[in-house]
Amino acid sequence: MLKQLxxxxxxxxxxxxxxxxxxxxxxxxxxxxxxxRKANQMGVAIQVNYWQQVPAPVPPGSGLRPTRSAMGRFS
Structure with missing residues (x-):
């Protein structure tokens, strides 16, 4: 059985x-x-990882939908 990280x-x-x-x-x-410096880089990595998981904003009324890649794991 795999141990969850x-x-x-x-x-x-x-x-x-x-x-x-x-x-x-x-x-x-x-x-x-x-x-x-390494500690600060890790803080930036946390923010980037969060931004990758958040769906891309879509302007209202544009008729556009976020793509799968923009939506990340929320698709």
């Missing part, structure tokens, strides 16, 4: 939190900056 957003947010905690106790420097 946590959602991507959860894993990214947990890892970002861990990286920020590691950076918290460090002096300023390249390694600390790298940890914070």
């Amino acid at each position: 946590p959602k991507l957003e959860y894993r990214l947010s947990q890892e970002a939190s861990n990286l920020r905690k590691q950076a918290e106790g460090m002096r300023e420097g390249i390694y600390r900056d790298e940890l914070l």
Whole structure:
């Protein structure tokens, strides 16, 4: 039986939190900056993943419908 993995957003947010905690106790420097940069990248990845899942907005009265690819998993 396959073990269900946590959602991507959860894993990214947990890892970002861990990286920020590691950076918290460090002096300023390249390694600390790298940890914070990676944590911020994970935050952006969470937002991009969310945007990919949200159906594309369609102007009212346009007669257009979002395509399957624009609708993602909500189709």
